[in-house]
Amino acid sequence: MKLTVELIDEAMERADSLPIFENSHRQEQANLVGCIGEIVFERYLAHHQLTFRNDTISTRRDYVIGNSLALDVKTKDRTVRPQPHFDNSVPLYNHPHQRPDYYYFISLLREKSLGATDPRRFKVAYLMGGISLQDLDRVAKRWDAGQTDPSNGKTFWTACLNVQMDQLTPNDQLLETFRNA
Template sequence: MDENNSQRSAQDLLPYVLTFKYDDAIKARARIVFHDQPLQNSHRGIDARIIGAIGEAAFELTCEKLSIPLRRIADRSTVADYVLESGALVEVKSKQRSVRPRVGFEASRPQYNESHQRVDFYVFTSVLNPTKQRNAIAEVAVLGAISCQEFEQLSYEVELGSTLGSGRGAWTAMRNIKIEQLRGLEILKSKAG
């Protein structure tokens, strides 16, 4: 990838990235999705649930826009977030960022999720929060989707503390994929029913 492109945002280069302003529609949907049990093994506790709910809200609105039927898994398990009409399981992974995601940045699946999340697809979202204060969220981007099988083939292991493409250190051990390797959510349509 050329050096000029590495400074451009993912939204500029990847036509399938959908961005939503953090407005009343996203907030209302996130309140429905949110549940207040802290994630086990997450260093961010309840904040991880808040960011996750915002990402899931944007994912739901995107699926409505693209006419992808799905059902939220009501038991709030951490096995998967959604099921498509075909029975395929979808897990939404959301990451808070202080800058818009750029080409070369990663989408992550924490290692502590490997043992219990057996899904068919991952969807990755990015919540833009320049100050990282709860009331300063600006927008949320649905970066794309990937089949679990393809994720396993293309992703790579990252150790705790390793430097990520964003320049930050990894907060936990994880498997990462470059965001430009993701696909549009249309890949879910073929598996929707």
């Protein structure tokens, strides 16, 4: 999904109204990235005529789809297009109380030449797919803060669970799950 000026402006307004959450590594920038992902996901659900309740004020989940399916959106910004072997992360500092039925992952492509805080550096959102909480807990690789993933050289600033893109449930299958919720 191409990111329009209107969408970015809406995300900035939403992000400006949020507190800086405890354990936030990137502070205001984390809020902006998360809000862009949430708005993209809301538009995706609306495009597919799925009913949902916005619960982003909670840290337990972001949405309730249909009558009962709890979902949390995780958004990561990248400087390259996502690849099947790339990771998606769920920080563990929320995991004890954040127990949605599904996690959904969005990757934002940002332009490196624009400033690190310029909100218009984000150009495209990729809707990657999702994973159930049970599958996440079963297949994810756990990383502790300070550990380095030898496959890509990433050092983790916080403990997290990682799943690769190719481990996610594809969007067409998730849409069916969402329709049946």
